[in-house]
Amino acid sequence: MGGGITLDHFLVLSLIIFGLGLxxxxxxxxxxxxxxxxELILNSANINYxxxxxYGGGKYDGQIFAIFVIMLAAAEAVIGLAVxxxxxxxxxxxxxxxxETLSG
Amino acid sequence: xxxxxIFYALAALTVGSSALVAFSRNIVHSTFAxxxxxxxxxxxxxxxxADFVAMVQLLVYVGGILVLTLFAxxxxxxxxxxxxxxxxxxxxxxxxxxxxxxxxMLYAVVRTPWHQGTVVVPSxxxxxxxxxxxxxxxxxxxxxxxxxLAALIGxxxxxxxxxRE
Numbered sequence: 001m002g003g004g005i006t007l008d009h010f011l012v013l014s015l016i017i018f019g020l021g022l023x024x025x026x027x028x029x030x031x032x033x034x035x036x037x038x039e040l041i042l043n044s045a046n047i048n049y050x051x052x053x054x055y056g057g058g059k060y061d062g063q064i065f066a067i068f069v070i071m072l073a074a075a076e077a078v079i080g081l082a083v084x085x086x087x088x089x090x091x092x093x094x095x096x097x098x099x100e101t102l103s104g
Numbered sequence: 105x106x107x108x109x110i111f112y113a114l115a116a117l118t119v120g121s122s123a124l125v126a127f128s129r130n131i132v133h134s135t136f137a138x139x140x141x142x143x144x145x146x147x148x149x150x151x152x153x154a155d156f157v158a159m160v161q162l163l164v165y166v167g168g169i170l171v172l173t174l175f176a177x178x179x180x181x182x183x184x185x186x187x188x189x190x191x192x193x194x195x196x197x198x199x200x201x202x203x204x205x206x207x208x209m210l211y212a213v214v215r216t217p218w219h220q221g222t223v224v225v226p227s228x229x230x231x232x233x234x235x236x237x238x239x240x241x242x243x244x245x246x247x248x249x250x251x252x253l254a255a256l257i258g259x260x261x262x263x264x265x266x267x268r269e
Contacts, residue, residue, distance in 0.1 A: 010148070015209055015213065027198045060232045
């Protein structure tokens with residue numbers, strides 16, 4: 001790519017997004033907030049896949065992996081949000097600290 | 105030069121929105137900030153000559169996952185109460201964990217001499233991806249449809265109301 005954008009630029013960008021996503025997962029106590037953090041982490045992984053695909057000679061393998069990741073993220077979001085809504089029906093809250101019936 | 109400006113604009117949009125997702129005290133603000141993050145990532149994909157993946161991202165993430173998340177946020181109560189809606193605990197230890205993880209990976213990124221192949225001229229990728237899906241990657245493709253079917257049935261089973269006879 002012209003203009004001096006190298007592979008490292010994209011890797012550092014995805015690293016920053018990964019860090020923010022990890023922070024979200026670690027600190028949020030709202031279950032939906034945790035799912036949002038997971039989406040950010042998956043997006044950062046996808047940026048890596050596409051960056052390596054682009055700078056590695058333009059094969060399609062990286063892009064196909066990215067599509068599979070997007071597909072799994074969609075399935076994960078559907079199941080995750082269904083679980084969250086089921087928890088909300090039972091506990092009337094989605095605070096993950098409040099739903100501790102199984103802890104001994 | 106133009107590519108540089110576009111890259112930094114998209115990176116600023118993505119990182120800024122992601123930071124808002126991570127640090128916002130209100131879950132609704134977080135959800136809408138997620139829109140900016142996804143759109144920035146779409147731009148990054150287009151910059152990386154992945155037009156098909158960018159459109160898939162736009163349809164699945166922005167059109168599907170984001171709307172679904174927004175539904176879930178609106179369906180669960182207590183969102184109006186800012187102090188309860190997006191409580192964050194343990195920011196200090198989380199910052200340390202993230203800092204250590206980021207430092208290790210940044211070290212790896214900077215120190216590795218990445219092999220860079222010849223950069224190709226961006227062209228349409230849909231044809232090649234379609235061929236790869238129905239050729240080399242046909243088995244993962246079919247397994248993926250099975251996963252989606254299982255997710256569909258699983259979501260219905262989890263979220264439906266139980267009717268007792």
